[in-house]
Amino acid sequence: MSAYREDDAAQKTTSSVPVLDLRGVTKTFGGLRAVSDVTFSVPERSIFGLIGPNGAGKTTLFNLITGVYKADSGSIRFRTTDLGPLKPAQIARVGVARTFQNIRLFGQLTVLENVLIACEHKRKAHLLSALLRTELFYRDEEEMKNRALELLAIFDLDKMADEVSTSLSYGNQRRLEIARAMMLDPKLLLLDEPAAGMNYGEAEGLKTQIRWLRDRFELTVVLVEHNMQVVMGVCEDLHVLDHGETIAHGPPELVRKHPKVLAAYLGEDADEALDAEAEAAAHAGQGAEEGDSAAPETTELT
Amino acid sequence: MPRTLRRAIVTLALIGLMIALEFGFERVVTDAAWRQLALAAMVNIIVALSLNVINGMAGQFSIGHAGFVGVGAYTGAVVASNIHIWLFIHHRTESAPLFQNSFLVMPIVLLSAGAMAGIFGFVVGLPSLRLKGDYLAIVTLGFAEIFRLVIATAQTGGDAGGGISGALATLGGQNGYGGPDVRTILTTVTDPEVTARLNTYENGGVPQYAGPFWIFGAVVVVALIAWRLKFSGWGRALRALREDEIASAAVGVDPTRYKVTSFVIAAVGAGVAGGLLASMRDGNPTIQPDQFTFNTSFDAITMVILGGSGSVTGAIFGGVFVTFTVKMIEQLQGLESVQALKVQFPSLDLNALRMVVYAAVLITLMILRPEGLFGERELFKKARTKKSPSSNDTPDKPVATPVPEPAKPEAT
Numbered sequence: 001m002s003a004y005r006e007d008d009a010a011q012k013t014t015s016s017v018p019v020l021d022l023r024g025v026t027k028t029f030g031g032l033r034a035v036s037d038v039t040f041s042v043p044e045r046s047i048f049g050l051i052g053p054n055g056a057g058k059t060t061l062f063n064l065i066t067g068v069y070k071a072d073s074g075s076i077r078f079r080t081t082d083l084g085p086l087k088p089a090q091i092a093r094v095g096v097a098r099t100f101q102n103i104r105l106f107g108q109l110t111v112l113e114n115v116l117i118a119c120e121h122k123r124k125a126h127l128l129s130a131l132l133r134t135e136l137f138y139r140d141e142e143e144m145k146n147r148a149l150e151l152l153a154i155f156d157l158d159k160m161a162d163e164v165s166t167s168l169s170y171g172n173q174r175r176l177e178i179a180r181a182m183m184l185d186p187k188l189l190l191l192d193e194p195a196a197g198m199n200y201g202e203a204e205g206l207k208t209q210i211r212w213l214r215d216r217f218e219l220t221v222v223l224v225e226h227n228m229q230v231v232m233g234v235c236e237d238l239h240v241l242d243h244g245e246t247i248a249h250g251p252p253e254l255v256r257k258h259p260k261v262l263a264a265y266l267g268e269d270a271d272e273a274l275d276a277e278a279e280a281a282a283h284a285g286q287g288a289e290e291g292d293s294a295a296p297e298t299t300e301l302t
Numbered sequence: 303m304p305r306t307l308r309r310a311i312v313t314l315a316l317i318g319l320m321i322a323l324e325f326g327f328e329r330v331v332t333d334a335a336w337r338q339l340a341l342a343a344m345v346n347i348i349v350a351l352s353l354n355v356i357n358g359m360a361g362q363f364s365i366g367h368a369g370f371v372g373v374g375a376y377t378g379a380v381v382a383s384n385i386h387i388w389l390f391i392h393h394r395t396e397s398a399p400l401f402q403n404s405f406l407v408m409p410i411v412l413l414s415a416g417a418m419a420g421i422f423g424f425v426v427g428l429p430s431l432r433l434k435g436d437y438l439a440i441v442t443l444g445f446a447e448i449f450r451l452v453i454a455t456a457q458t459g460g461d462a463g464g465g466i467s468g469a470l471a472t473l474g475g476q477n478g479y480g481g482p483d484v485r486t487i488l489t490t491v492t493d494p495e496v497t498a499r500l501n502t503y504e505n506g507g508v509p510q511y512a513g514p515f516w517i518f519g520a521v522v523v524v525a526l527i528a529w530r531l532k533f534s535g536w537g538r539a540l541r542a543l544r545e546d547e548i549a550s551a552a553v554g555v556d557p558t559r560y561k562v563t564s565f566v567i568a569a570v571g572a573g574v575a576g577g578l579l580a581s582m583r584d585g586n587p588t589i590q591p592d593q594f595t596f597n598t599s600f601d602a603i604t605m606v607i608l609g610g611s612g613s614v615t616g617a618i619f620g621g622v623f624v625t626f627t628v629k630m631i632e633q634l635q636g637l638e639s640v641q642a643l644k645v646q647f648p649s650l651d652l653n654a655l656r657m658v659v660y661a662a663v664l665i666t667l668m669i670l671r672p673e674g675l676f677g678e679r680e681l682f683k684k685a686r687t688k689k690s691p692s693s694n695d696t697p698d699k700p701v702a703t704p705v706p707e708p709a710k711p712e713a714t
């Protein structure tokens with residue numbers, strides 16, 4: 001488990017093709033350049049942070065990657081696949097899953113059904129089979145249900161499988177969204193502010209969960225997050241946007257000291273962010289957790 | 303194979319029941335008017351069930367369903383009458399349709415009517431469902447009206463010329479279609495024996511092959527299909543799509559594909575209903591363009607919304623209810639007191655009044671019970687316990703929720 005750094009290093013040398021590769025991606029809305037000439041690549045099995053102040057263009061970038069919007073220029077590749085011409089559903093099928101900043105669950109569907117939708121395209125039994133109610137149809141449904149329940153168990157949601165998803169608590173809804181995304185069997189998981197609205201303890205749980213998912217499912221994770229406790233604790237690489245433009249890129253230790261970042265982003269709430277960090281480190285002291293790179297860094301900076 | 307066995311038994315029992323109905327229906331319901339009404343209700347159930355797929359389940363508003371019923375009706379009428387005449391010439395059958403021949407005629411009629419309506423559905427649906435917004439409503443309305451007017455205004459009688467206008471002319475224009483013109487066929491026949499035979503043909507309009515067997519049978523099959531569609535992964539995906547298109551696409555459900563498929567399925571169902579309508583024993587062996595006006599589409603929408611959008615049992619209820627109210631109003635029209643009123647107020651038209659009443663009922667329903675009488679629920683839906691399925695008792699690996707691993711702080 002703790003060996004993921006070595007794993008990661010090994011991966012980097014073996015596969016030279018990054019999981020996600022953006023080149024000069026630009027998107028304008030009318031006169032507004034929401035994303036401007038953004039270039040970066042995300043290595044296999046890393047946890048990659050995409051940060052920036054409000055309106056920086058992070059969500060827009062996710063929408064570009066998942067095909068909700070089409071880029072004005074530039075290229076977006078998933079491994080060797082050019083995502084440019086693909087529709088959102090096709091992009092999901094090649095293995096790019098996402099969650100949404102403003103939770104988008106299928107409200108009137110049950111928790112289980114929400115997750116089942118994500119493997120509908122993998123169904124072996126097609127429409128005719130469903131109409132004839134063949135053995136294959138029942139077997140398929142059974143298999144899908146079992147897989148979904150396994151996945152829900154990972155997120156501790158299996159006990160509420162039959163509940164309508166709007167009846168879940170906010171935190172559970174966020175986790176259900178991740179569970180649903182995971183049902184796609186993705187290789188790349190895009191999380192848009194998964195820690196929003198979570199308290200300290202929940203955010204800590206989320207950190208462990210993200211790492212655990214990455215290791216268990218050999219995932220690559222791109223994380224958009226305002227919660228510095230999570231970002232600094234879990235990301236191995238950061239890419240910072242401001243007004244659609246890249247202002248910094250690199251490992252968290254370096255990015256956080258970058259003058260442009262401090263000015264544009266951390267400027268207003270640098271203290272707040274660093275306080276959270278220090279607090280995290282303090283908690284980690286007894287819990288023997290969260291040592292990684294953040295703790296020493298915090299002391300260095302303050 | 304208990305499931306297979308059970309199904310075989312149920313199927314055989316149903317077929318037996320349908321055959322019994324075919325021959326016993328006249329005795330069960332002795333009044334011809336009521337028989338026709340019951341059969342009309344069955345056809346309307348198919349219309350409602352099919353519209354329910356696109357309007358209720360997929361949540362896309364189609365308001366030109368009559369157009370697809372019409373395509374199916376004309377296709378079915380043309381196919382049925384031509385096969386009938388072919389049978390008459392080559393198999394020396396009588397001018398009246400026989401039950402045993404319906405097993406040859408009706409499958410072809412229903413398949414061709416469904417297929418033709420499906421093709422039209424695909425052509426109409428593909429471009430309009432790719433766009434966001436309510437284009438479907440406008441396009442379907444336009445389609446239904448164009449279809450009806452093209453047929454109604456076709457130049458008939460005399461030489462309409464060849465090609466498309468010639469083909470349209472054979473459909474009878476405003477007067478309706480009642481089978482091919484035997485005189486025209488005679489001009490193309492050279493065999494004197496065939497000519498002699500054709501001269502004895504009594505044109506009874508579109509042959510009425512669809513008796514209770516086919517009509518009740520079709521309702522059972524269509525209702526079963528509708529039910530299974532709804533309670534399959536496909537129906538589940540449609541519900542998800544209705545909740546949130548962007549999220550559906552993000553988990554691999556292609557909105558356009560699902561919508562177009564639903565629309566084509568709805569059109570095929572409407573076509574089948576049309577095919578039955580054309581061959582139905584309703585005392586009207588012709589098909590008229592006026593059967594497919596906007597009123598018909600509106601009635602179909604009423605059936606779906608009244609019962610509850612998305613509900614299969616609701617659509618069945620709606621189909622029956624609307625058919626009977628229409629009939630009731632017709633009966634009222636015949637009442638002496640109403641006739642007397644009509645003398646006083648010549649513009650009084652109860653059928654037009656019905657539209658007003660329906661609209662009022664629908665608006666009230668929208669306000670008081672927006673989901674329809676049944677909502678999306680079904681009348682006799684068994685409570686599904688989706689609890690842990692059969693085997694697979696080990697709850698696997700619910701790891702990582704607390705903070706388990708003892709990570710070594712990596713000194714670099």
Ligand SMILES: Nc1ncnc2c1ncn2[C@@H]1O[C@H](COP(=O)(O)OP(=O)(O)OP(=O)(O)O)[C@@H](O)[C@H]1O
Pocket residue numbers: 029032034052053054055056057058059060061101
């Ligand atoms: N569909 C759209 N039409 C017009 N403008 C848009 C659209 N989507 C985003 N924008 C604009 O693009 C800019 C970037 O928005 P985006 O949502 O990507 O920011 P963000 O980095 O996710 O911010 P936050 O942290 O608040 O979520 C904003 O100025 C926003 O108003």
Ligand SMILES: [Mg+2]
Pocket residue numbers: 058059060101
């Ligand atoms: Mg955002």
